[in-house]
Amino acid sequence: MQDDTPELVKYATLNIPGHDPIELPVLRGTMGPEVIDIRALGKQGYFTYDPGFVSTAACSSRITFIDGAKGILLYRGYPIDQLATKANYLKVCYLLLKGELPDKEQYTHFENEIKHHTLIHEQITSLFKAFRRDSHPMAIMCGIAGALSAFYHDNLDIYDPEHREKTAIRLIAKIPTLAAMAYKYSIGHPFIYPQNKLSYAANFLHMMFATPSEDYEVNPVIARAMDRIFILHADHEQNASTSSVRLAGSSGANPYACIAAGIASLWGPAHGGANEACLRMLEQIGTTDRIPEFIARAKDKNDPFRLSGFGHRVYKAYDPRAVVMRETCHEVLNELHIENHPILDVATELERIALSDEYFIERHLYPNVDFYSGIILNAIGIPTSMFTVIFALARTVGWIAHWTEMQEMPESRIGRPRQIYVGKTLRQVKGGRSRL
Ligand code: CMC
Numbered sequence: 001m002q003d004d005t006p007e008l009v010k011y012a013t014l015n016i017p018g019h020d021p022i023e024l025p026v027l028r029g030t031m032g033p034e035v036i037d038i039r040a041l042g043k044q045g046y047f048t049y050d051p052g053f054v055s056t057a058a059c060s061s062r063i064t065f066i067d068g069a070k071g072i073l074l075y076r077g078y079p080i081d082q083l084a085t086k087a088n089y090l091k092v093c094y095l096l097l098k099g100e101l102p103d104k105e106q107y108t109h110f111e112n113e114i115k116h117h118t119l120i121h122e123q124i125t126s127l128f129k130a131f132r133r134d135s136h137p138m139a140i141m142c143g144i145a146g147a148l149s150a151f152y153h154d155n156l157d158i159y160d161p162e163h164r165e166k167t168a169i170r171l172i173a174k175i176p177t178l179a180a181m182a183y184k185y186s187i188g189h190p191f192i193y194p195q196n197k198l199s200y201a202a203n204f205l206h207m208m209f210a211t212p213s214e215d216y217e218v219n220p221v222i223a224r225a226m227d228r229i230f231i232l233h234a235d236h237e238q239n240a241s242t243s244s245v246r247l248a249g250s251s252g253a254n255p256y257a258c259i260a261a262g263i264a265s266l267w268g269p270a271h272g273g274a275n276e277a278c279l280r281m282l283e284q285i286g287t288t289d290r291i292p293e294f295i296a297r298a299k300d301k302n303d304p305f306r307l308s309g310f311g312h313r314v315y316k317a318y319d320p321r322a323v324v325m326r327e328t329c330h331e332v333l334n335e336l337h338i339e340n341h342p343i344l345d346v347a348t349e350l351e352r353i354a355l356s357d358e359y360f361i362e363r364h365l366y367p368n369v370d371f372y373s374g375i376i377l378n379a380i381g382i383p384t385s386m387f388t389v390i391f392a393l394a395r396t397v398g399w400i401a402h403w404t405e406m407q408e409m410p411e412s413r414i415g416r417p418r419q420i421y422v423g424k425t426l427r428q429v430k431g432g433r434s435r436l
Contacts, residue, residue: 004062006027006028006029006035006060007027007028007029008025008027009027009028010026011023011024011025011026012036014041016046019044022040022041024036024037024038025037029060031065031067032065032067035057042418047418047419047420049420052313053243054313057238058238058243058246058415059238059246059409060409061238061402061405062076062099062405063076063096063398063401063405064076064096064235064236065077065237066236066237066314066315068315068316068317069316069317070317071315071318071319071320072320073236073320073321075092075095075096075234075235076095076096076099076100078095078101079320080231080232080320080321080324081320081323083231084232088199088200088201088227089200089201089227089230090107090111090114090200092230092231092234092397093110093114093172093234093397094106094107094110096234096235096397096398096401097168097400097401097404113169113173114172114173115173115196116173116196118173118174118176118177118194118196118203119174119177119194120151120177121151121152124147124148124151125181125191127143127144127147128140128144128181128182128185128191129185131143133185133186133188134186135186137179137183137386137389138263138267138273138385138389140182140185141178141179141263142260142263142264142267143260144178144182145260146256146257146259146260147256148170148174148256149255149257152170152256153254155167155170156255158249158254158255158407159407164407167255167256167400168397168401168404171255171256171259171396171400172396175392175393175396176194176200176203176204176207176393177194179204179389179390179392180192180204180207180208181207182386182389183208183383183386183389184208186383189211190211190212192206192208192210192211192212194206194207198218199227201223201224201226201227201230202218202220202223202226204226204393205218205222205223205226206218209381219335221331221332222332222335222380225328225331225376226380228324228328229325229373229376229377229390229394230390230394231394232321232324232325232369232373232394233321233369233373233390233391233394234395234398235395235397235398235401235402236398238402239271240265240266240270240271241262241263241265241266241271241272241395241399242262242395242398242399242402244261244262244264244265245259245261245262245399245403246402246403246406246415247261247415248261248262249403249406250406250412250413250414250415251414251415255400255403258399258403259399259400259403262392262395262396263392266388266391266392267388272388272391272392272395274308274309275373275374275377275387275391276374276384276385276387277308277309278309278374279343279374279375279377279378279384279387280308281294281308281309282343282346282347282374282375283343285346285350286342286346287342287346288345288346291346291349291353292353294307295307295350295353295354295357298310298359299359307350307354307365308370309367309368309370309372310354310360310366310367310371311363311365311366312366312368315364315368316364317364317366318366318367319367319368319369321368322366322367322368322369322371322372325372325373326367328372328376329344329372329375329376332379332380333375336379338379341375341379343378344375347372351367351371354367373387373391374387377390
């Protein structure tokens with residue numbers, strides 16, 4: 001079997017009373033559960049119903065594999081913990097985009113390409129000035145990402161592989177510059193230009209924290225932690241924001257517009273907004289003696305409160321990203337000589353209590369990637385409102401890798417879900433004449 005063509009393993013028979021049995025192919029990928037191919041069902045007069053896509057594979061993909069029961073996450077076959085400790089973010093970007101880790105020469109070329117696209121068109125700075133200073137940086141990112149298509153329309157032929165590659169490079173290179181600008185704008189500081197001699201993560205920290213009046217030395221331990229956060233967030237198969245990018249892209253929309261759709265989807269507290277919500281929750285809990293009160297609220301069906309940073313649609317075991325994130329969190333706090341960190345104390349105790357509580361055990365609710373990332377970002381000095389922006393920055397490569405893959409796949413069609421209509425049946429406006 002080719003690694004990009006699911007294998008037909010058998011047929012399932014669907015018996016619907018009053019209808020001839022319907023044979024449905026059962027497909028198998030290289031890993032993961034078998035999948036019933038229902039594409040022909042519509043022609044037989046039936047749709048399937050699956051709000052939230054709990055049991056639906058919307059595409060086939062070669063990029064990322066998750067086994068939620070075992071807590072496994074692979075990018076192009078490589079385990080996430082190995083990539084987080086043995087690679088760097090740009091190597092992971094290359095891997096996600098091209099399918100293989102780069103050799104030395106390929107890496108040097110790729111890094112150079114990225115570094116030579118970090119500057120943004122100077123006129124984009126005027127766009128920032130149209131936003132209120134107190135705008136949420138995710139609102140700015142949604143707007144500016146979409147606006148990039150107005151600046152870089154020289155390479156917008158989505159059917160041209162060279163154009164697609166150029167756009168991927170531009171997005172990965174420019175998003176950190178824009179993210180740091182969103183922060184600088186919110187605090188009234190001048191924008192800081194990228195420094196191409198720095199690594200990707202160090203350059204981002206430089207653009208966030210340097211000022212024209214003082215030198216800023218990037219701490220390598222912090223840069224490494226930042227890089228690791230980027231790696232851990234780089235892709236996560238068909239999550240809400242990636243599916244939004246694919247759905248937007250399925251109509252032929254330009255890639256910058258699609259990335260803006262991804263950023264908008266990521267913003268929600270059930271998705272990328274959870275890191276911001278989690279830190280705010282830990283701050284609100286404040287001290288370990290208040291944890292039982294919040295656990296009780298999370299379990300109360302009449303209270304909409306949920307423990308942010310806990311649970312996942314796919315992982316029913318410990319999120320493998322959270323394991324690396326917890327280690328990184330301790331490294332950063334050691335490096336910064338932060339011994340008493342009340343928020344970390346609350347997080348550690350909350351995790352301990354939740355993991356021994358029947359409610360959380362029964363529902364397989366474990367800490368997810370966002371549980372510890374907020375504590376690291378907070379210790380580094382990144383404001384809470386920037387947390388989801390950093391997630392968006394890191395996920396841009398995943399979005400663009402999926403968008404590119406979709407353009408290359410012959411099976412791709414415009415995404416058009418159906419529905420069960422439960423509204424009014426046909427009726428007439430007073431005096432109206434229907435042709436139905
Ligand atoms: N706190 C309390 N109860 C929860 C939580 C939570 N964080 N998450 C799920 N549950 C309960 C839920 O009430 C339900 O209980 P019951 O069976 O009694 O009705 C059960 O667990 C299953 O939950 P679900 O809503 O069916 O699960 P889902 O797959 O639809 O939602 C989720 C997944 C991530 C949206 C959800 O767990 C959640 O809201 N978590 C908090 C937000 C969060 O941390 N999100 C970040 C996810 S990781 C980063 C990313 O990839 O974006």
